[in-house]
Amino acid sequence: MKFFWRAFALNLLLILHVHAGVLVFTAIPDEDESKLKERFGPMSEYLSKTLDIEVRYVPVKSYAAAVSAFRNGQVQLAWFGALSGVQARSTVLNSQALAQGVEDQAFWTYLIAHKSTGLKAGDVIDKSMRGMTMTFGSKSSTSGRLIPEFYLTERFGESPDKVFERVGYSGNHSRTLRLVESGSYDIGAINYAVWERELAAGNIDTDEVKVIWKTPAYPNYQWSIRGDVDGQFGAGFSDKVKAALLAMDDPKLLQSFARSAFIPAQNSDYAPIKRTAKQVGLID
Amino acid sequence: MSPLILNQAYADFGGTRVLGPISLHVQPGEHIALVGRSGAGKTTLLSLLYDRRRSDITFIPQTLGLVDTLSVFHNVYMGQLATHSGAYNLINLIRPFRTQIRAVTAVLEQLDMASTLWSRVGELSGGQRQRVAVARSLFQDADVLLADEPVSALDGPRSEAVMQALIKQNTTTIIAMHDLDLARRYANRLIGIQDGTIALDAPSRAVNTHDLDALY
Amino acid sequence: MRSTRPEHKRWSVLSAPLVRTSLWLLGIALVCVWLADLQIRSTAPWSELARFGRGLIQPDFATFDTAIVALTRTLAFAFTGVGAAAVLGMGLALIFHYRVVRIFCAFVRSIHELFWALIFLQFFGLHPITGVLAIALPYAATFGRVYSEILEEGDRGAVEALSAHSGLISIFWYARVPDLWAHLTSYTSYRFECGMRSSAVLGFVGMPTLGFYLESSYAEGQYGEVGMILLIFLITIGSLRLWLRPKLVVLYLLAAPFLLGAGLPIVWGNATRFFTVDIIPSPLRNGEGVAGLASWLGDLLLYQALPGIGTTLVLTQIALVGTGIVALLTFPLISRLFVDRFRQVPGHGLLIIGRSVPEYLLAYILLQLWGPSMLPAAVALVIHNGAIIGHLIGRQSSTLRLRPDVVGGFNCYTYEVVPRLYRSFLSFLLYRWEIIMRETAILGILGITTLGFYVDSAIQELRFDRALVLIFITALLNIGVDSLARTIRWQLRLRTTPAKLEAV
Structure with missing residues (x-):
């Protein structure tokens, strides 16, 4: 023993x-x-x-x-x-x-929306998204959280958890894309490079989800x-x-x-x- | 009811014969006392009889089969579970029906147990528990009663009352018991079991003490 | 004799103390259901579920070798962690009569192994020791308590018969252990099964166990691969009795540490830094003094701890009652009283799957399918815990001996079986209360806003000072629920030893 x-x-x-x-x-x-x-x-x-x-x-x-x-x-x-x-x-x-x-050097984040929201692409954040559901990427993501949270807060005058009915963190950009595409969330924040690459590869159903806003460069x-x-x-x-x-x-x-x-x-x-x-x- | 018949019946347990072969004919209206040493096979005979036919038989096993966590009322009511729908029974479990309370109380009064109606069975004494099992059987209102030592834990006057109630309620009774005096007074037929076979079968008037002693 | 008029004080089962307690729990749970968010979020939850189901039926074995490596790691972590915990736990059991040891154990136990992993990750990083300790520590505390209960119950006659000079250790091994050996090993092997689940789930924070691969495959929608991983996990746990033999265990324990994988080297300076810098509240670190600390703590309590506690409690109460309902509904499936031996097979299968799959994993899967709300978490908790209790009372019901003239079916269920089993049923349920709460808190990592959510956020933001305060609060909440459950069990005079309850 x-x-x-x-x-x-x-x-x-x-x-x-x-x-x-x-x-x-x-x-x-x-x-x-x-x-x-x-x-x-x-x-x-x-x-x-x-x-x-x-x-x-x-x-x-x-x-x-x-x-x-x-x-x-x-x-x-x-x-x-x-x-x-x-x-x-x-x-x-x-x-x-x-x-x-x-x-x-100049990176962007896209806000994307499910077709059921009826949101259209524009130069400013559409205020009618108040009360919808929204997913960021990782909690520590720059393009998936920090930058979109910053601009959303600036636009609405309060933080996203007050603006939206629900705020989620999908974990990464691939998942954000899938969650908004499936309608689990109305709106998502996604790294533009991931979006463009997936789009080019034909992996996005653009009838279901589209880009509605682009952040300034960072x-x-x-x-x-x-x-x-x-x-x-x-x-x-x-x-x-x-x-x-x-x-x-x-x-x-x-x-x-x-x-x-x-x-x-x-x-x-x-x-x-x-x-x-x-x-x-x-x-x- | 039709006669209860056992024809060359036997019971094996773990490869050894514990009872039989036994042939037995029970006519409606007979009140039979099963006597014999413990271990002679009375309990086994009762379960053999019980296995024959179920619908008009009520059974009081030696272990009583009570649910300790439920009240006396519910345990007695359980005699009639089969005559009501599942939904009715469920409601009665949660909120007893007045008619059922009256009916159960009436049965308990015969056994001097009405005051325990709402006690939990787990809190009762051995004799009281035995009377709850008897009450359940009476409440079932069947033709034939099979009972295994239903009065073993009761004192003289109480066991008389129980025996009277059982005989009155059921057309036919087959009761295993060890009180020979009681057996002779309430049964009209005595069956003695010895080593798994029937050693004695006679009208109780015809049986004398000597015959009985031979069984023990 | 008392004159009684029974008609006027109609007794119903509802007035029995056990049932009254249950009704209180049910009432609270209904209020919680009203408070909780239980929507299905995703637009096509059922088609996704069907796709997932197809993956389970048609597992994809292309990456079988990776999965086998992960399975080996899972077993290695479980053996090393639980093995070390058993040794430590036996030591703790011997000194368990000291109040300070009991408090220490209660505290360590109330912190979930995933939280421990998140803490150890900060100073050991992705080294196997992180996973081993994350299992070993809380398990040792549990072993300490349960072993001491087993020892207390054992017969002391042999001890008193021995010479007082025989030496404590010898007395222990000669006069106590042999007598209780069967009890100790059966509980330990039950905990090993739990350790397998914990080990698999540690993959979600980066340990190389099955959870790691399952998370990746799942996130990418490779349901065939998920099916394969779940299948080999279920088979491994289901066949536990076949390969977990006393003689082989020695071999397993010796081999396990070598099979943990290399991980990354430990930098010891990190441990010092963790204790001297990381967990010091930031206002103190930045020299803002006590005033700064008060406002820092106030904000933390008000905006994170309080809402976290609220959600945790709401979800716990719903899951607790749901667990009870599922257990009561499923146990007849495996009970000799209702189903014959042959037809028990599907019931057994269902309950084994339910209790083998960790709730964290189930919740993760359901969250992805149904979208984020409390529903997936509640369902996962209910399935897992309901299957465990259903299994236990189902087995117990099979040992009941009913009178031969009993009526069958629903009437038998309501009048004969449930009243007889209710005592142990409630006792199991109250015992799992604390376990359900600990698990509820941890599910926050998946995005439901229970305490775990705020802990995870704090760790993601590298604010370990906040994380530690929140973990501490979670632990206190667990200890509180545990002692509440104990009080209720004591008042209802229910059996209290978990050893008896779990290792039936």
């Missing part, structure tokens, strides 16, 4: 064993997992080849889990939305935004890296990663991101997002 418990305890110690020397990255789960795998599988191969070290992609279940993994040092690199990037970098000293897609997704990677992987490592990201030109890989190319980014690009998040009350 004693032997048995000792072996059991030893086993527990063994699994605490740590392995270093591998670059681990993650991404916010803003779309269906199969889409993410399609994107980040080849991505880790590309980084591994270019940087000549072992690279591993870890899928996570929520935006918060991605931010926590970055903050906790379990991943060194991450593909964040604007808000999650701001949240993550504010918790890790010297961490920086490395690169963003060309499209991320900066969005970016690659962020922790401040301590140079110490871990050797001097100049973050610059090497940055160069690798900017040099990415495989059309298939770029297409999986729905981006035409990656360009340099810096923390200050996201100052407006930080201000907005404070206004909406998502960060202290």
